[in-house]
Amino acid sequence: MGSRVEILNDDGYRSDGRRQFELRDITMDLSPRGTADGSAMITHGLTQVMVSVFGPREAKMRAQTLHDRAVLNVEVNIAPFSTGERRKRNRGDKRILELAASIKSTFEPVVQTALYPRSQIDIYVHVLQQDGGLLQASINAATLALVGAGIPLLDLVCAVTGGVHSTSPMLDLTTLEENDIPHLTVAVMPKTGNVTLVTMETRLHVDRFGDIFKLTCDAAQVIHQEMKRAAYARTRRLVDAMDVDSKSILLTGDNVDKDTAMNELE
Incomplete structure (x- = not known):
């Protein structure tokens, strides 16, 4: 049975103008939001997904404390407005529970939880807009939010979705593509190459799995570089803000001679 939509045209372009191996435009924002210890928008x-991280903090339920x-x-x-479907999903929705479970299993081997006994780390994922790659976006945003919260990780975790149209591997699928072709999501720790998640919601022929798996792992390295840039930019802003605060303290301190302070800053 042929595809209902044109996934890849004769010139090798997809419906949004990308080539089969091209990733969509990515933006990463680690600006602080609310009272969260770490947050990220990706x-x-x-x-579009926003993640807030709280903790480590005292566990709320003693029965779940380790x-x-x-x-x-x-x-x-x-968010109800994140997609075109009219169905409202509550916290007990099967898809939401599966998404949360996949994110949790991805980070349990990566977060150094042994450093914080008898505590909990809360990761809140807010989906603001959907057009495919929801799990990859949630994992990538969670990685950055954990970094923002200063929680030690063995490595960054980078996730990519891949699929196969006929015999053509493709990366970073839209909803249109996910609905029509077999696909998987892979989460990788780029430094070691260790894989923390492989999940498939559709059947994929074993002969195609190797190609798409390698392609997603290679693409994770690209996202890794973007993550490092975003994390470095946030650290640079924090350092600059600390420098400004230090100058302010020197200039306004009761026991500091302002001329001396200015000389020291120069």
């Missing part, structure tokens, strides 16, 4: 094309490590708690909220 977009992959039209998919004496030797922190517990990771992941909650996902999908």
